[in-house]
Amino acid sequence: MAEHAYGKTAGGVPITEELVDKLAKRAEAGYDVDETLRRRGGRPPLGSGPTTVESVRLEPELRDALGQRAKRDRETTSSVIRKALREYLETG
Secondary structure (H helix, E strand, O other): OOOOOOOOOOOOOOHHHHHHHHHHHHHHHOOOHHHHHHHHOOOOOOOOOOOOOOOOOOHHHHHHHHHHEEEEEEOOOHHHHHHHHHHHHOOO
């Protein structure tokens, strides 16, 4: 009989009783707090300071054009927006 999986990790590994036991033993053994703090997760910084999230409304045609440009350039829509805004502000 196949072992029951409770889902998958972010990397696609099945979460089984064996994996849960292994992770629990590792946690009970303790972690090096300094090492954990050194390995910060999250997104890499974009500039010299903290970033903010700005929200804008886009009509469907502009949203579609943005998506097409991002796909063509193999970039995220956020990256395309940042580039366009920088160019606009520099030429203003």
